[in-house]
Amino acid sequence: MVRAQELANETVVSFPPETTRLEFIRLTSIRELPSYAALREKYTSERLAELQTSLAELGIRDADIDQLALAWQPIEEAKDANGEPLPVSPLDLDKDGGHIQNRYSTFMGGMAAGRFDWKAIAKTAGEKGIPSIPMNESRAYCMRGKSPACVVALQDSLGAFGNQKILREILDAREGRGSNLISAPRMVKLLQGVPRDAAIWGVAIGPGVSDWFQGWDLTQGSAQLDWKVVFKPVKSLQYSVVVGEKISLNVKLQCTTSMAAATLTQAFRGMKILQGWMWDKQNPGRPNPVKSMEIASSGDEVVITLVTAEESLRDSSPFSAQAAPQ
Numbered sequence: 001m002v003r004a005q006e007l008a009n010e011t012v013v014s015f016p017p018e019t020t021r022l023e024f025i026r027l028t029s030i031r032e033l034p035s036y037a038a039l040r041e042k043y044t045s046e047r048l049a050e051l052q053t054s055l056a057e058l059g060i061r062d063a064d065i066d067q068l069a070l071a072w073q074p075i076e077e078a079k080d081a082n083g084e085p086l087p088v089s090p091l092d093l094d095k096d097g098g099h100i101q102n103r104y105s106t107f108m109g110g111m112a113a114g115r116f117d118w119k120a121i122a123k124t125a126g127e128k129g130i131p132s133i134p135m136n137e138s139r140a141y142c143m144r145g146k147s148p149a150c151v152v153a154l155q156d157s158l159g160a161f162g163n164q165k166i167l168r169e170i171l172d173a174r175e176g177r178g179s180n181l182i183s184a185p186r187m188v189k190l191l192q193g194v195p196r197d198a199a200i201w202g203v204a205i206g207p208g209v210s211d212w213f214q215g216w217d218l219t220q221g222s223a224q225l226d227w228k229v230v231f232k233p234v235k236s237l238q239y240s241v242v243v244g245e246k247i248s249l250n251v252k253l254q255c256t257t258s259m260a261a262a263t264l265t266q267a268f269r270g271m272k273i274l275q276g277w278m279w280d281k282q283n284p285g286r287p288n289p290v291k292s293m294e295i296a297s298s299g300d301e302v303v304i305t306l307v308t309a310e311e312s313l314r315d316s317s318p319f320s321a322q323a324a325p326q
Contacts, residue, residue: 006113007066007067007158007220008069008194009260010069010158011069011071011111011181011191012180012182012191012194013173013174013175013180013182014069014110014111014160014170014179014181015069015169015170015180016071016170016180017180017181017183018073018074019071019072019073019187020072020073020207021071021203021204022070022071022202022204022214024067024068024200025068025148025199026067027062027068028066029197030200032243033310036138037310047108054150054151055149056082057128057130057143058121058124058130058141058151059119059120059124060151063113064114064116065113066113066114066115067113068110068111069111070110071109071110071166072107073107074107074206075107079166107162107163108166109160109162109163109165109167109169109170109311110160111154111158111160112191113158115157116153116157116158118153118156121141130142130143133164135164135167135171136171138152138153139152142164148165149161149162149163152167153240178326185189187205187207190238191203191303192206193238194238195240197242198241198242199242199243201238201239201240202237202238202239202240203236203237203239204236205236208259209231209234209237209253210228210231230264233255233257233264234254234255234256234260234264235255235256236254237252237253238251241253247308247309247310248305248307249305249308250303251304252301253301253302253303254300255299255302257300258297261298261299263303264297264302265295272290273291275288276288276291288307289309292306292307293305
């Protein structure tokens with residue numbers, strides 16, 4: 001049986017090598033925070049909220065889940081004979097379950113560890129007419145909704161979710177019929193450097209880096225910037241959030257050159273100054289949680305650190321567990 005505390009170790013053998021962004025959330029740790037309910041409401045993205053709604057349709061509650069591992073991979077843009085982009089087609093529920101459209105620029109899937117009654121889930125699906133689709137040696141329950149949401153049992157305490165494409169890749173990877181992250185050495189190297197005691201951590205390469213930063217409050221005042229261009233010289237991202245008496249964030253960005261790292265450092269410092277000006281104007285007399293943020297570069301690496309009180313997160317924060325997982 002896969003215990004919840006071991007879910008992080010499952011990521012390398014479960015997710016496909018095309019994964020460009022991977023995040024882990026230890027819900028049992030952050031639920032201990034007095035402000036958990038308020039923080040969850042503030043920092044749960046639309047996409048994750050849709051997933052939670054779909055899981056609730058099957059009777060899976062937030063309290064049933066101890067840990068989450070989320071993975072994203074880009075959707076390859078299809079083009080016609082003239083090189084013009086084609087619209088993204090619905091990719092899910094087959095002829096037995098109709099179709100649901102993926103509305104995002106990435107596929108998102110993942111695994112959840114906790115306490116699941118799969119017999120009760122199957123019964124609920126049958127009573128509600130939720131389609132049950134054969135998938136390898138298992139059956140996936142697929143909910144119609146704003147984005148693809150299918151769920152399949154892996155073990156008593158472990159389940160996987162995502163659209164059919166993602167689920168088949170996860171099952172194939174775990175059963176040895178498909179490739180996994182072991183075939184992606186860049187991701188494996190990043191995973192090896194993650195502090196395992198972190199309540200939240202994540203890694204990203206390529207387009208996954210700019211996707212992650214789009215959720216920062218710190219960047220919202222500079223929305224006119226093209227973040228894909230800003231982060232083009234960034235090869236990888238690794239971040240972790242440690243929960244204790246205070247909440248500590250550590251972000252490491254590896255750039256292509258030391259010059260690129262220095263330029264990015266200055267860009268972040270400029271954004272911090274802009275954020276401070278906007279904060280003082282909009283929140284006079286209130287402490288700015290970003291004021292203690294430190295931004296430095298060493299060689300080709302940019303390091304961002306922040307230690308803040310929990311209550312500050314209710315007001316504003318430059319980071320969140322899932323600020324905007326598109």
